[in-house]
Amino acid sequence: MTHYYEENDLERFNEIGKYRPDLYDNFMTYYQGVMSAGALSVREKALIALAVAHAVQCPYCIDAYTRGSLEAGSNLEEMTEAIHVASAIRGGATLIHGIQAANAAAKITL
Amino acid sequence: MLPFARQLEHLGYASLQAENFSTLQVNLGWRCNQACKHCHLMAGPQRPEQMQRDTIDAVIRVVERWTIPCVDLTGGAPELNPDYEYLVERLDRLGTHILTRCNLTILLEPGKEHLAEFYRDHRVELVGSLPYYQEDLVDRLRGAGVFQKSLEALRRLNRVGYGEPDSGLRLNLMYNPAGAYLPPEQGALEELFRRELTNRYGIHFNQLLTLLNMPIGRFKEFLERSRNYERYMGKLVSGFNPATVPGLMCRSLISVAWDGRLYDCDFNQAMDLPLLAGLPQTIEDFDLPTLATRPIRLGDHCYGCTAGGGSSCGGRLAPE
DSSP states (O other), X not given: OOSSSOGGGGGGGGGGGXXXXXXXXXXXXHHXXXXXXXXXXXXXXXXXXXXXXXXXXXXXXXXXXXXXXXXXXXXXXXXXXXXXXHHHHHHHHHHHHHHHHHHHHHHHOO | OOOHHHHHHHTTOSSOBOOSOOEEEEEOBSBOSOXXXXXXXXXXTTOOOBOOHHHHXXXXXXXXXXXXXXXXXXXXXXXXXXXXXXXXXXXXXHTOEXXXXXXXXXXXXXXXXXXXXXXXXTTOEEEEEOOOSSHHHHHHHHOTTHHHHHHHHHHHHHHTTTTSTTSOOOEEEEXXXXXXXXXXXXXXXXXXXXXXXXXXXOOOXXXXXXXXXXXXXXHHHHHHHTTOHHHHHHHHHHTBOGGGGGGOXXXXXXXXXXXXXXXXXXHHHHTTOOSOTXXXXXXXXXXXXXXXXXXXXXXXXXXXXXXXXXXXXXXXXSOO
C-alpha cells in the first residue's frame, strides 16, 4: 500500500461483509432502497450524494457519485452547484459556531 | 475477462442466432463533416470510403427482391454520398420504411440546405445525434460550433413538421455519454432533454434513444490514452444483463458496408469482422433465408450491447 486511499479499494467494498455479513446485507438493502427512485429521482439523489461526499470528504464517494451523477444525466454545472451547496452549508455551519464562541467568551470575560 | 461467447454459453446459447429479421442497415461511407471523439468508425472529412452506384443498385435490388421492411441509412454522414438521394427516392418507391442517422449539421452544409424538405417528402424517419442539451459538452465531443448548428438544423426540421405531434414525421434524438461511463436511464433522460430543449430552445422531438460508447475506434484510443480501458471493460462485463440478449440488434439486422460486404452490425464492420465463413459475404450474394437465421460473429466488444439496460441503434434493450 502506497497511499491511505487506493482507487481500486472501492471495488473491494463487499469485503466489509466478511465479518458480520448480516449487518453488511442489511446495510446494502437499506442503501439500495435509499438510492432507488422514490419521491426523488435517481438523478437528484446522486447529486445529493455528490454534495455529501464532498462534505464528508470521502474520495471513494466523490469518485462513485461523480460517475453516478454523469450516468444519471447530470452535467458539471449542476454537479458544481451541488458541491457549492455542501460548501455553503459547511461554511455557514462554521460561521454559526462563531455565536458559540461569542457566548463562551461572554461567559468567561468581564 | 470471460469471453463474451462463453458468457452466452452459460446462459444456454451455444451460439447466438439471428431471428425476426427486419432491417438492412446500409453504411453509405465513412466520410463525414464531423470527426467525433467517440466515433467507432473513425469517420471524418478526409475519409475516402464511399459506397458506389453499382453497390447502391445492388442494395435496391435486395430490398425489392426480399421485400425488406426497413432500411437504415448510416455513415459517416450518409447524405454526403452523392447517391444518397437517388437511393432514398428508389427505396421510397418500393414502400420500405427509410431511416437515416443524421448528424444534424449536415443540413447546413453548402448544397444540402434542401435536406429537411427532402426527408419530409420521402417520409424518412430521422435519428439525430445530440449527446446533450449544453453547448460546451456537445462541442467538446463533436467539434467547435456543432451545438449551435445542431440547434439550427433541429429548428429547420421542426419547421417542416419533424417531431411535431400527429405529423407522422419522426425525429428521434440519439444520446451517447461524453466519456467513460454508461448512459443514464433512457426514460428519465428523455424527460430531461424534452424539458431543457423545449424550455431553452423551443425544440421538439419524438423520442430520445441512448447509446453506449463502444470500446473500439476513436473511443478505444481515448480509453487507452486516459488509462480507462480496463476499468470501462470491467464495468461492461460486470454489468452484463441477460435480459438484453433476446433483443440484441444483430439478431434482427444485417449491416452492409460501403464496399458491399456484409456484417452482423456496424461495430463488427468497424472491426473488420465480416459474417462467419460459409455465409453470403456480399450484397450481391444476399440470400435472406440463409441470413435470417445465421449464427452471429461475437467478440468481447459485444459486452457493450449487453451492459446495464443494453444498447443498440434503437436505444436501450431491457425494460427499465
